[in-house]
Amino acid sequence: MRPKLAARAPGRPAGDKRTNGSGSVRLRGKTWTARLSLGEAGRPTFKLPTCRTEQEANARLKVLAELAGRLLAAGQIVLGMPLLEQAAAREGNALRDVRLAIDQLCRGEARARATGETTFAEFAERVLSGQLAEQYPDHVKTIRSADDYRSRLAHVLEVLGPVPLARFTLDHADHAMSLLPGHLQSGTRQKIAQIIHRILALATYPARVIGSNPLPRGWIPKNDDEKAKGYLYPDEDHRLMRCQAIPLCFRIYYGFLDREGMRADEAGRLEWSDVDLERGAVVLDENKTDDPRAWALSPDVVRALRKWRELCPDNARVFVGKWGNALPGHNGAKNFRDHLRRAGIDRPELFETTDSRLNIRLHDTRATFITVKLAVGRTETWISDRTGHSSSDQIHNYKRAARKVAELALGDFAPLDEVLPELSAKGGSAAGGGPASGEHEAGAASDEGSIAAAPPCDVVTRSDVAGAAAAAMDAPEDGRLGPRWAMPEEDLVRRKPEPIEIIVVSSDRSPAPGKKPKNFPGSALTAGPGAAWHHLTRSHRKTWATSRYTSGAPDGLG
Template structure:
């Protein structure tokens, strides 16, 4: 007499997963609805195992759909989908889940995923358009959310993880996405504005160095955080950008998944040599606070340096105020102003497609006359005298370097913040 099959269970976040043995020997995990007690989960696992044996169930062949757990909702499936994406190392998975919880779950979260129709998806797109018109989100956020929803329904049909394939057809296929709005103009610095910013005696040397590195290396903030001295070849003047840091400080690939080596701007070499000597060539090149603080910090720095061009701070229907990421855009624009080969600009910037690079080239062609000399020599104050750890206010948790911004009220959008790093 065969041994009774009871299945096994394992806690997974807010729900239990049941594992059963199929006729072909495979042992898939099945997501049980949230709210089950341990006893109920064990009973359900036993029931599923007995049914699988009685029906001679096997794992679906590749390309076919798997049976969705009974009554699995869109929200429950998305949780499983997110877990699978995290296992694959997609660092954006947790952030994507937050976006779906905010916009998708109130509309379709409680609906069984196998019951979602094209009309349901079209109604969701209509909701996104309405929220944009009401000022609840930007059109770009709506478009990004729609891209995520389109992807999840596509994966529900043809995911590499077979247990995620629960739909025979994609209800989001050929559904028109949210309306697109005006693409806001980005801001960047002219050389005549950059030099006062990195020369200001009222700004700490750490902040000024961070601005210089972000501009002259044209790297993303997450890539700059990940740079170590092992990535900087001072003898040959070459830098290797091959990873970034996520919000938790864990290493991951660059945004586009590409690595790149390129020659360091000559004007940056004296600063890098000085910083290398100060650190002994060990550890991170520089520390940055997380992205939530960088844009506000940069605007405080610009105010302190008395940069008063209105476009740097304008935030309206057609313009976007300067952010830390725009220091990278500044460096890339300068490459185009200098007339560097377009393919070299694309490689140095790590762009996934040439269309992105072309945008910088077109901008450069329009403003080149009277722009000024790009990548000017950096002020000696960035490295002469250096900086010792004894000058930094420290605690067991945080080292902070205050940006002085006279005349700015605490709590305002431009109030100074600390440059933070984990001790």
């Protein structure tokens, strides 16, 4: 494959020699970069982490060229290089602050800071941007959720940001923590303190900006906010999976989380290349704890994923939303609770936050998985292989709830490929999938709804299933529940059978009206080569029916 050519700087004709302040953009891997000609500063390359397209990269190049031109004219290009790097990576108010700093430098109002006067905010940005990880790859790991760290640091940055690290003291940190909003939970306060401590520890080593960490051991507050967390019962999971008012892309996502115990963000980033559908395994190399793990998926989950991929073969990710975005997005917990209500699940403890309990979150699908699997007899080792828990104490916290589920004899989850109507309509188990495990068979046996996934009197074609999936993809992801969802979805199991009419087309003599033909489905005999069954629409049945079976119809034909 021929390498991509660098895009020409906007406004520069082809063949013109580059002058100071001009440059080009280039895509390196998945990150756009800009290269500028800056006279005595050479031709440095700037990363553009916020740019996603070539148009955005060229627009940022134009901004950098304008700022670099002002620095060159003022003779401050060498001192202004760090500011240009920040201008390449920042947006909004942060970019505005960089512009103001460059204005001051060009007017001669700013001076070069002496070595050792790096501020807390500047060093924190080096950590969060990944610059420190590039400089010390053996000791510092790149932070994947830098935005979460920035949002937490925002509570203390106004106080701690301007403080030079060389003069940072315990009093500074205590003062910042005392000014935190009172509504913050103790867990959030603990995370903010951990970030402050971590930044100062990195400034001590490997950066060696300061000689020692001014925060003593034990300074990080303890989290006393251990509230009870919610989880779904197997029958509630079944009701959620069956509710076709919820987009299919969300239901298969929730069902996968409940049955495999993966973190929601891990499943959201999961790609088809991580899943071996032929052998039924998944490999998760990148995760929160940087501890690669792999395990065998449940057979019913494998069969469901095979059918799901047939409906969305062009997606690189396994679970995607309306625009191909990774699920759950920024509002996973809210969508999850809205979908539970839409499915008619109204257990109060799932939706209430009190002094001792949290309302259910998308992350609590892991609690659902651990609780139910402990209740059906799975070992802690089997569970930790899937969840990634490194300590038995973490799983021990779920044993009390698991004993409750076991005593209530609630069983296991229904097979995913059978409980989702759109997938069960595609037929039986996929080839090579094998029978479901014993636990799934037990759960299916106790769940009457799993045998009524799709009425046998309706022939569902591939186009019908694809249409249902497309409708699910187009459904709003974060819309408010309207009045039409005020009532729970009608339970398909409790619905009374409606009278239906069937026409039998056979090469043999038709039976007398009111009598059951020999090859009737459900009898000991099966339809032979000389007989064919055609399930017609209700209007056709009324017109062409030759045999009627109403109250005497077998189960599943209503």
